[in-house]
């Protein structure tokens with residue numbers, strides 16, 4: 446049985462895609478896990494990081510549009526949307542800008558919250574240890590779909606001023622989805638990202654600790670240009686001798702022990 450992790454926070458630019466990519470890569474490269482990364486952000490930063498280039502084959506956009514029309518999604522339909530990244534040694538389903546139109550299509554679809562869950566069903570995506578969904582930065586139907594398809598949610602939080610603002614809304618959505626649609630959903634952990642030596646960062650960490658206690662990962666991700674360099678060169682952080690590479694390795698160990 447695979448474990449599906451949704452990397453979620455409705456704020457943008459806080460390290461979701463960087464975390465989805467590098468956690469996936471470290472689990473695959475250092476821990477021999479079979480990983481599927483799923484991009485559901487129309488901005489497709491994760492797909493780009495993975496080296497995806499449009500190739501005429503279906504992406505997450507076509508899978509969601511097909512499901513919206515009521516067509517049953519078969520393993521064959523999903524398989525042709527799955528690519529492989531040599532660098533990160535993971536499989537992935539890319540996104541593209543047209544996924545932005547899916548919100549409108551989903552608004553009239555039957556059982557619209559469960560579309561992604563049906564696409565990523567055990568039958569359709571077999572043999573993975575981890576499926577990691579990289580969310581878009583908004584409290585949208587796509588985010589609801591990710592939380593409905595997931596077993597666990599990982600929430601990256603940038604340790605800056607106002608970083609805790611908005612977490613209330615995400616917590617409330619998480620609780621609603623647990624009680625109404627997906628009772629097996631649980632919190633994997635809250636991950637402080639872009640931690641630096643400033644007092645602002647220190648204060649945000651204290652607040653996160655107060656609010657989340659044990660749910661906070663012991664591992665913090667530091668602020669470093671290594672992140673941008675890694676996405677530019679498309680080489681996972683764990684493949685370079687880097688501080689962030691070590692931090693993502695420690696995160697993977699915590700994730701494995703929490704699963």
Ligand code: ADP
Nearest residue numbers: 457458459460461462463639667668669672673
């Ligand atoms: P999100 O997916 O939440 O929008 P990204 O992972 O795309 O965020 O990161 C946003 C930007 O910040 C990217 O340019 C990325 O390279 C950079 N970044 C990510 N993690 C870090 C980090 N730990 N330190 C410094 N910059 C980072």
Ligand code: MG
Nearest residue numbers: 461462486490
């Ligand atoms: Mg992103």
